[in-house]
Amino acid sequence: MPNLKFCKMKIIKAPYKSWGGIHPRYHKDLAADRALREMPLPELLQISMSQHLGAPAKPVVKKGDSVMQGTLIGEAAGFISANVHSPVSGVVKDVVPAITLTGAMIDSVVIEPDGEDKRVNDLAPLADWQAVAKKDLIARVAAAGVAGMGGAGFPTHVKLSPPPDKTIDTLIINGAECEPYLTADYRLMLESPERVWLGVSILRHILGAKTVRIAIEDNKPEAIRAMEQAMRNADGDVAIVELATEYPQGAEKQQIFAITGREVPSGGLPMDVGAVVENVGTAAAVFDAVFEGMPLIRRITTVTGLPLNAPGNIIAPLGTSYRALIEACGGCADTVKLISGGPMMGIAQAIDTVTTTKTTSGLLALGAPDVSLYESMPCISCGRCVDACPMNLVPSELSQYLEAEDYEGAEELHVMDCIECGCCAFSCPAHRPLVQHMRQGKARVMLKRKKK
Amino acid sequence: MAEAIDKQDHLFVVSSSPHTHSGASVKAIMLDVIIAMLPLTGAAIYLFGWNAIRLLLVCVISCVATEAACRKAMGRNAGIDDLSAVVTGMLLAFNLPPALPSWMAVTGSVIAIALAKQVFGGIGYNPFNPALIARVALLISFPVAMTTWSPWIMAAPAAGIDALTSATPLGAFKSAIDFGQTVPYLTNSTTFMQFFVGHQNGCIGEVSSLAILLGGLYLLFRRCISWQIPAFYLGSVAVLSTLIWAVAPDKNLPPHLHLVTGGLMLGAFFMATDMVTTPVTRKGMAVFGAGCGILTVLIRVWGGYPEGVSFAILLMNAVTPLINRATRPRVFGTGKKKS
Ligand code: SF4
Numbered sequence: 001m002p003n004l005k006f007c008k009m010k011i012i013k014a015p016y017k018s019w020g021g022i023h024p025r026y027h028k029d030l031a032a033d034r035a036l037r038e039m040p041l042p043e044l045l046q047i048s049m050s051q052h053l054g055a056p057a058k059p060v061v062k063k064g065d066s067v068m069q070g071t072l073i074g075e076a077a078g079f080i081s082a083n084v085h086s087p088v089s090g091v092v093k094d095v096v097p098a099i100t101l102t103g104a105m106i107d108s109v110v111i112e113p114d115g116e117d118k119r120v121n122d123l124a125p126l127a128d129w130q131a132v133a134k135k136d137l138i139a140r141v142a143a144a145g146v147a148g149m150g151g152a153g154f155p156t157h158v159k160l161s162p163p164p165d166k167t168i169d170t171l172i173i174n175g176a177e178c179e180p181y182l183t184a185d186y187r188l189m190l191e192s193p194e195r196v197w198l199g200v201s202i203l204r205h206i207l208g209a210k211t212v213r214i215a216i217e218d219n220k221p222e223a224i225r226a227m228e229q230a231m232r233n234a235d236g237d238v239a240i241v242e243l244a245t246e247y248p249q250g251a252e253k254q255q256i257f258a259i260t261g262r263e264v265p266s267g268g269l270p271m272d273v274g275a276v277v278e279n280v281g282t283a284a285a286v287f288d289a290v291f292e293g294m295p296l297i298r299r300i301t302t303v304t305g306l307p308l309n310a311p312g313n314i315i316a317p318l319g320t321s322y323r324a325l326i327e328a329c330g331g332c333a334d335t336v337k338l339i340s341g342g343p344m345m346g347i348a349q350a351i352d353t354v355t356t357t358k359t360t361s362g363l364l365a366l367g368a369p370d371v372s373l374y375e376s377m378p379c380i381s382c383g384r385c386v387d388a389c390p391m392n393l394v395p396s397e398l399s400q401y402l403e404a405e406d407y408e409g410a411e412e413l414h415v416m417d418c419i420e421c422g423c424c425a426f427s428c429p430a431h432r433p434l435v436q437h438m439r440q441g442k443a444r445v446m447l448k449r450k451k452k
Numbered sequence: 453m454a455e456a457i458d459k460q461d462h463l464f465v466v467s468s469s470p471h472t473h474s475g476a477s478v479k480a481i482m483l484d485v486i487i488a489m490l491p492l493t494g495a496a497i498y499l500f501g502w503n504a505i506r507l508l509l510v511c512v513i514s515c516v517a518t519e520a521a522c523r524k525a526m527g528r529n530a531g532i533d534d535l536s537a538v539v540t541g542m543l544l545a546f547n548l549p550p551a552l553p554s555w556m557a558v559t560g561s562v563i564a565i566a567l568a569k570q571v572f573g574g575i576g577y578n579p580f581n582p583a584l585i586a587r588v589a590l591l592i593s594f595p596v597a598m599t600t601w602s603p604w605i606m607a608a609p610a611a612g613i614d615a616l617t618s619a620t621p622l623g624a625f626k627s628a629i630d631f632g633q634t635v636p637y638l639t640n641s642t643t644f645m646q647f648f649v650g651h652q653n654g655c656i657g658e659v660s661s662l663a664i665l666l667g668g669l670y671l672l673f674r675r676c677i678s679w680q681i682p683a684f685y686l687g688s689v690a691v692l693s694t695l696i697w698a699v700a701p702d703k704n705l706p707p708h709l710h711l712v713t714g715g716l717m718l719g720a721f722f723m724a725t726d727m728v729t730t731p732v733t734r735k736g737m738a739v740f741g742a743g744c745g746i747l748t749v750l751i752r753v754w755g756g757y758p759e760g761v762s763f764a765i766l767l768m769n770a771v772t773p774l775i776n777r778a779t780r781p782r783v784f785g786t787g788k789k790k791s
């Protein structure tokens with residue numbers, strides 16, 4: 001028997017039931033069993049300066065410059081921003097504005113790889129990280145340009161620097177991956193659980209959190225087993241939490257509630273309830289940054305969809321075009337809709353020359369059978385959106401306010417608390433564009449607040 | 453930007469997330485309601501024969517025709533593809549007495565669709581249940597025809613003498629009480645079972661609680677209705693009628709007969725659960741159901757009509773917007789209710 005005495009790791013069920021939620025068809029089988037693989041280097045990489053949430057980085061290279069793998073090419077512009085590094089060695093062909101996956105025009109650095117993968121060692125590996133001061137570790141995470149890899153891309157060093165009046169007692173590592181189709185986090189936990197766990201240990205050390213919870217949906221038993229194995233010598237209050245398989249268990253607020261029973265206050269942040277949530281991919285990136293001195297220059301993207309010939313989980317350098325990713329997965333002629341991310345919260349792309357960022361967790365190709373044009377009907381008051389909303393909003397009513405352009409009324413009804421998870425629109429038999437209404441409403445309210 | 457787009461040989465479809473859907477549709481819900489009404493349809497035809505077939509056909513055809521005509525007149529897509537007019541037609545037929553002349557049924561159908569639904573803007577906008585509006589309008593316009601029932605043998609409490617009556621159980625009871633008499637039929641379990649399966653007078657779709665329950669269970673199973681409305685409706689009728697009966701057992705119908713007479717079962721499972729005219733929140737649905745139950749008993753016991761289901765539901769329809777406002781759930785992360 002292994003040294004069970006020292007094995008304090010436990011697997012627990014989520015103690016609280018989060019509200020609302022839906023059970024979409026998951027389609028994870030398309031890519032779940034495809035091992036991580038690298039793809040052939042694209043001819044050109046177009047690296048957006050907006051890889052993360054917050055201000056785009058400022059380009060610090062110009063046309064004609066030679067760069068190496070890990071060369072800083074964009075510098076964080078402000079506190080909520082993140083550095084960007086070159087994923088390859090090669091030559092800067094251009095610095096131009098280009099369309100990003102959100103549709104915005106943002107400066108991008110275009111690099112032609114030379115195929116030699118020469119690497120700069122600006123960041124020294126900190127193998128003995130326990131001996132390093134916390135602020136230096138945070139500085140390292142910032143220097144390496146680590147940003148939340150679950151989707152939002154919030155700069156990690158910011159999350160790791162809570163104001164002194166906030167104590168963080170719980171670190172939650174999000175491996176729920178509740179978006180249908182996506183398997184990137186699953187493969188990471190399966191294939192590199194030690195990297196994830198060491199990254200978690202570094203994060204825990206920085207935050208001084210006494211409780212650590214690894215949250216994984218119970219439809220991923222293999223991932224749970226792999227993480228359990230990697231964490232067998234963990235000490236202290238560390239546990240894997242098996243979440244019920246339900247969308248959106250991976251949403252930050254819902255996850256904190258399911259695990260701690262604490263509600264992040266309306267308009268507040270997880271740190272207001274003493275919690276920090278980091279994605280498993282982010283934990284691995286922190287490990288790379290600290291342990292190996294490797295900035296965040298590539299990520300795992302699940303390239304999937306029924307029309308694809310060979311779906312897979314691809315390790316691609318930042319700035320890889322979506323077209324190249326699709327080609328690396330056998331290509332597909334029948335794509336009608338191309339989605340950056342998963343089907344619930346992903347962003348539909350008009351063109352496939354858009355390139356990957358630190359947040360591109362998935363690329364989903366939908367064929368004609370999965371793309372229907374609906375005529376939206378008046379609300380029939382069935383209440384299904386109310387049942388489904390994890391934030392306990394009344395989407396039907398909000399959508400009527402927003403259609404009537406009553407933004408103040410919508411604000412009073414907490415439109416700003418909408419997390420745009422899509423549960424309401426997914427459930428609506430009248431096919432009302434509820435999330436679209438919420439987004440428009442949120443944008444209007446933001447505009448109004450700014451003016452004030 | 454334009455350049456990048458020009459370079460692309462074709463553009464993909466873009467739309468707001470989510471990019472997937474549960475598959476639910478208004479039409480599918482209406483189809484489920486129609487399926488749930490099949491046991492009732494069977495029971496109505498078995499019990500009332502040709503008259504049931506006649507009324508169902510007349511109501512469905514004239515509701516669908518009125519719907520199509522209204523939509524055409526208003527320049528909307530003239531289709532009836534959401535099937536809601538079929539549902540309204542069937543529900544209206546179920547709320548009519550068997551011998552009602554066809555032309556009256558047609559009048560009711562036009563009222564239901566044109567006045568109670570399309571005038572407000574069509575499906576989703578009507579504040580009141582269209583079939584009930586039509587029923588009440590017919591009741592006021594044609595009071596005799598709307599309360600003419602077939603003869604029915606009731607087991608009288610006086611030893612062994614069964615009486616022939618052409619009133620509904622609630623009507624016979626009400627007139628007896630009004631004349632200072634006691635309950636005019638046995639209130640034992642035999643009577644209950646007789647009423648429960650449908651051997652009583654009443655509208656063609658309301659007499660068989662058994663058939664209604666079968667359909668209601670299907671609706672619950674298919675999640676077309678929430679359990680709150682029927683449970684709180686029937687529950688509050690049971691509780692309130694028990695209290696009243698306990699006070700004066702001679703003057704009041706016992707609760708088990710309240711539950712299987714009149715339009716209560718049909719109302720609780722098929723009329724008070726109409727999505728459009730009832731609250732969207734679970735708590736609101738409970739309040740709605742309880743309100744219907746209380747009003748039904750009050751009207752039955754103290755009102756001028758023997759039956760109060762239609763009025764109770766319509767009254768509660770009127771306060772549905774208020775209930776919705778008062779029962780908004782507490783938003784995640786807020787200490788108080790949504791103001
Ligand atoms: S998108 Fe917004 S309104 Fe809709 S279910 Fe999610 S949180 Fe609720």
Ligand code: SF4
Pocket residue numbers: 378379380381382383384385386395396399424427428429430431432434732
């Ligand atoms: S799900 Fe659609 S039809 Fe039903 S209440 Fe919500 S908005 Fe209205």
